[in-house]
Amino acid sequence: MRTILFILSFITLLGCDKKDDNNSLEQNPKWLVDSISTIDKDPQCNKDTIYRHTWKSQFYYHFFGYYSSCMYCRVYNYEGKIVSWKNEDFNDYLLNKKNETIIWKYKQ
Numbered sequence: 001m002r003t004i005l006f007i008l009s010f011i012t013l014l015g016c017d018k019k020d021d022n023n024s025l026e027q028n029p030k031w032l033v034d035s036i037s038t039i040d041k042d043p044q045c046n047k048d049t050i051y052r053h054t055w056k057s058q059f060y061y062h063f064f065g066y067y068s069s070c071m072y073c074r075v076y077n078y079e080g081k082i083v084s085w086k087n088e089d090f091n092d093y094l095l096n097k098k099n100e101t102i103i104w105k106y107k108q
Contacts, residue, residue, distance in 0.1 A: 028052075028103060029078060029080060031079075032050075032080065032103070035063075036050065039106075040104075040106070040107070045065070045106050046106055047106055048064060048066060048105075048106045049064045049102060049106070050102070050103045050104040051101065051102055052099075052100070052103045053097040053099060053100050053101075054097070054098050054099045055092075055096060055097045058078060059077075059078045060075055060076065060077060060078075060083065060097070061075065061076045061078075062074070063075075072094075
C-alpha cells in the first residue's frame, strides 16, 4: 500500500512541475509585445510565425512570413533593431543559432 501511495505522490509531483514561462509574452521585450498585438489583428499575416533564437549569447527574433519571398529579411535583435547582416555573420547565424522557440504563431 505504501508503494502505491509513493508512486501516486511521485506522479502528482511530476504533474505539478512549474510551467516554463519562457514563451509568455510578459517575458518578451515591450517592442515585441507591441508588434505581436499589431500583427495579431492583421489577416495578411496569415501563417506568420515569430521565432526566438540565441546566437552569440544574445536573443534574436525571426519574423517568418509564410508568403514572403525573403526568408530572413526580418530578424531583430533584443532591442528591436532589424539586423543588417554581413555575409559571414549571416552564415554564422544560420549555422550556430540555438534554442529555437516559437514565440507567436498566427491564430487560424
